[in-house]
Amino acid sequence: MKEGQSSRIAQRRAAALSGNTPDYIAKRNELVRVAAEVFREKGLAAASLNEIASRFGTDRASLYYYVGSKEELFQECITETVVLNLQRAKAITAQDISPREKLRQLIAVLINSQVEHYPYMYVYMQEDMLKKPSQDTEWTQTMVEHTRRLERYFIDTLKEGVADGSFRSDLSVTLIANSLFGMTQWTHRWWLPVPGGSRHSADDLIKVFTTVLLNGIEGADA
Incomplete structure (x- = not known):
């Protein structure tokens, strides 16, 4: 992901978090739950954002609207x-x-x-x-x-x-x-x-x- 694109997504994520809308929070909570299942099965080191995104039903780039990194999810x-x-x-x-x-x-x-x-x-x-x-x-x-x-x-x-x-x-x-x-x-x-x-x-x-x-x-x- 290019630096400018990453910055824009981070800004959107910060705005969404501060807005605290029920739909966004619900989807983010669901993402955390899905990530936890992947961490449980594979461990933190072996887990990947690609697999988490796949389980969540989206692509890796879309995850950055909810979290900044795998470590943040953990x-x-x-x-x-x-x-x-x-x-x-x-x-x-x-x-x-x-x-x-x-x-x-x-x-x-x-x-x-x-x-x-x-x-x-x-x-x-x-x-x-x-x-x-x-x-x-x-x-x-x-x-x-x-x-x-x-x-x-x-x-x-x-x-x-x-x-x-x-x-x-x-x-x-x-x-x-x-x-x-x-x-x-x-x-x-x-x-x-x-x-x-x-x-x-x-x-x-x-x-x-x-x-x-x-x-x-x-x-x-x-």
Whole structure:
């Protein structure tokens, strides 16, 4: 695409975004959904704008009316969901409830998010933002920081449980948190959170993960 043409399309895209018309927003959201499916199937590196355009029912040049790049599409798939999970985790840890109940609700956030925001959370887990090589970009750094803040809510809850005797004090809370994330964030390899995708429901996963974790870290005062 020539530079002048690219500039004109970018101007049209900016005008359409600022106009916030329902039809444009709906089509852009649908494009993001289609892109997420391609990212899920192929991964970010192997996915191409040509294939995304084909699935969307248009050509590559027409995509630039909605997004500026493949990376922008990828970011659109992930950002809102990650921010929402962080907000929900913050609200849970602020409640005046037991550390056990906080942990149960935090686990539920991670699992239910995979259903509510499929396939966006699948793409996020699949790409593993903490290990991406392009951590020099502002967006990637922000996502890594969000991920670490989410981890902190879990670790703080575990520490709270250790302090009040609900959880064992002889285990590393960091290792417990890492084990928990290993359980909940590896589900994209074997669990498909769509109707007919798996014989196990989100509630099944929440119950098993919560039971396994809490029984393993239960303290004397639990």
